Amino acid sequence: MVFHDEVDQESSTELTLASCSQQFGDASFEAVDVEEPRKPIAHFDRSEVKLGKQIGEGYFSKVYEINGFQLDHHGNDHYYSPEEQELRQAYHQQVADANGSGRFVLKHLKPRLLQAGRNDFENAVVDLVAEATFLQQLQHPNILSLKGLARGGTDAFRGGTYESYFLITERLSETLAQRIHRWRKQLQKGGTDKNDGSNKTTSTQRLGAKCHYALQIAQALRYLHHHQLIFRDVKTDNIGFAQDDPDKIQLFDFGLCRKLPESNQLDDVFRMSGGVGTRRYCAVEVCRHQPYNAKADTYSWGIVFWELLTLQKPFADFTKEDHYKFVCELGGTPNLSRHSNVIPPSIQTMLRHCWARNVSKRWTMAQVCDSLQDIIHTDDDLQYPRAAEPRQDRLALQQHRQSSFVWRGTRRRSKVTVAA
Numbered sequence: 001m002v003f004h005d006e007v008d009q010e011s012s013t014e015l016t017l018a019s020c021s022q023q024f025g026d027a028s029f030e031a032v033d034v035e036e037p038r039k040p041i042a043h044f045d046r047s048e049v050k051l052g053k054q055i056g057e058g059y060f061s062k063v064y065e066i067n068g069f070q071l072d073h074h075g076n077d078h079y080y081s082p083e084e085q086e087l088r089q090a091y092h093q094q095v096a097d098a099n100g101s102g103r104f105v106l107k108h109l110k111p112r113l114l115q116a117g118r119n120d121f122e123n124a125v126v127d128l129v130a131e132a133t134f135l136q137q138l139q140h141p142n143i144l145s146l147k148g149l150a151r152g153g154t155d156a157f158r159g160g161t162y163e164s165y166f167l168i169t170e171r172l173s174e175t176l177a178q179r180i181h182r183w184r185k186q187l188q189k190g191g192t193d194k195n196d197g198s199n200k201t202t203s204t205q206r207l208g209a210k211c212h213y214a215l216q217i218a219q220a221l222r223y224l225h226h227h228q229l230i231f232r233d234v235k236t237d238n239i240g241f242a243q244d245d246p247d248k249i250q251l252f253d254f255g256l257c258r259k260l261p262e263s264n265q266l267d268d269v270f271r272m273s274g275g276v277g278t279r280r281y282c283a284v285e286v287c288r289h290q291p292y293n294a295k296a297d298t299y300s301w302g303i304v305f306w307e308l309l310t311l312q313k314p315f316a317d318f319t320k321e322d323h324y325k326f327v328c329e330l331g332g333t334p335n336l337s338r339h340s341n342v343i344p345p346s347i348q349t350m351l352r353h354c355w356a357r358n359v360s361k362r363w364t365m366a367q368v369c370d371s372l373q374d375i376i377h378t379d380d381d382l383q384y385p386r387a388a389e390p391r392q393d394r395l396a397l398q399q400h401r402q403s404s405f406v407w408r409g410t411r412r413r414s415k416v417t418v419a420a
Contacts (some may be wrong), residue, residue: 026394039139042087043080043151046163049106050074055171061109064172065102066326091147091168092114103243105171106393108152108163127255132252134229142220144240144252145170149388172240172250176213176308182235199375207309207342208376209247214305215372216249221301222365224257225294232256232286233277234300236307260294263271267360267366269293279323284357295362302354306334309343331357344358346375 004185024137048070056063069092080088097103109128113121135146150156174182204275212231217239222232233256244249256276274289275282285292302312312336315323326332335356336348343351356362363371 004124008253022299036164038137039145040083040087041136041146041262042084042091042148044069044088044148045072045151046156046159046161046166046271051106052102053106057110058255060120061107061129063105063107066106066168067102067390068093069093077390082296085248091396097243100170101243104168104418105173106166106168113164113222125157128167129167130257131254134257135167135169138224138227140220140223141224142216142224142249144172144242152252160234169252170250171243172252173243173246174241175237176241176249176304177236177241177242180307180311187311188262191273207344210308211347211372211376213249215299215369215376217304218301218365218369218372219253220249220251221297225365226298228260228262228292230260230272230294232258234297234304235278236280236304237278239304265363267293269359280313280318282326282330285359287324287334295364297360298354298362298365298368301349301365303334304340305347306336306343306351310334312338343375344375350375355386 049066050068050070052065052067054062054064069088070286071088071092091104107128109124113124116124132146132149136149145167146167150165152158154165158164175361217234221231221234221239231251231254233253238250238251238253240250242250258272260270269285269291270293271291276286277300279287281300281303283292283296286296307314314329318326333352336343336351340348350363350368352373353361353363356367
């Protein structure tokens with residue numbers, strides 16, 4: 001294993017809106033070498049985009065639905081190629097679907113960042129520009145598609161407002177976190193999901209369907225890793241479902257994504273920002289501010305899959321101190337044996353490989369994809385003609401309330417499983 005120095009970009013120059021294009025222009029982020037030709041995107045002036053209600057927000061940004069485009073044709077057409085003019089017109093005409101719901105959303109920085117300290121503002125700019133840069137280059141069916149950007153790119157920051165620079169993407173129907181929450185509430189009531197977008201009322205709760213969701217996430221991460229990218233924020237809040245296909249997974253929010261240096265060794269690790277992402281999903285080495293690599297995403301994917309199968313929030317009752325002690329220091333992992341009714345042995349084995357503390361023994365996302373595909377095709381436990389039945393999942397919920405995690409080696413019930 002080889003250790004490499006800092007990957008994350010740092011800046012020592014004071015930032016203002018007018019200086020962002022110099023400090024964090026697209027050239028600041030290394031290009032991603034993809035085989036497919038780059039899809040064109042449209043550029044808009046902020047005044048051309050008519051916003052509706054706010055539909056989401058993160059720490060640095062807000063997301064709004066787009067109600068329409070009021071294209072400016074007065075002397076500005078020379079800014080756009082004929083192809084881009086056609087694209088702008090197409091978005092203008094297709095802004096809503098057959099049900100009247102907006103197809104697109106706009107994401108920009110929060111107003112408070114103009115009064116925030118330098119670090120918050122700098123981090124917000126880096127995240128938003130990084131997300132735009134990566135989404136513009138990536139093409140995968142399970143990665144959210146970028147549709148448009150502010151005209152002028154990062155030069156738009158010279159406009160002097162928090163919303164001068166923005167991204168336009170496809171709209172999602174809901175996040176995986178929202179769907180899991182909906183399933184959990186219905187199961188607690190003893191019902192099934194009749195609005196899952198399928199003709200079969202229980203199809204999205206079937207173990208096989210959940211495995212297909214997990215496989216789509218894994219394939220998106222494998223694609224990123226193939227291109228030397230690490231996502232660093234794999235969690236159910238950053239995974240959504242396409243608006244036009246309720247079973248199609250979309251990975252989104254690439255603000256923490258970074259490109260790794262080329263390396264000949266699979267297990268080389270790199271010094272990057274520690275503690276990034278959401279703690280409950282983070283790999284141990286990331287929480288402990290140790291060097292890490294793309295396999296940190298594998299660990300996080302395993303936590304997401306466990307949550308998808310059990311419908312339970314991982315480490316739900318843990319404080320930051322609890323998590324560090326029991327997970328980071330003692331190697332605790334989400335309990336598998338107590339959820340054997342919804343997690344078959346073959347998947348339990350795979351998850352243990354994903355959570356290996358020794359990074360060199362942890363699986364890559366390519367190995368995860370191969371294993372999960374084999375499991376889906378061959379495992380008898382996945383040949384259910386039914387869902388992971390409501391009664392089974394209700395039993396799992398009851399067991400979870402008693403003890404979601406087990407402390408091995410003691411008689412006293414506690415909250416974690418300590419890996420061997």
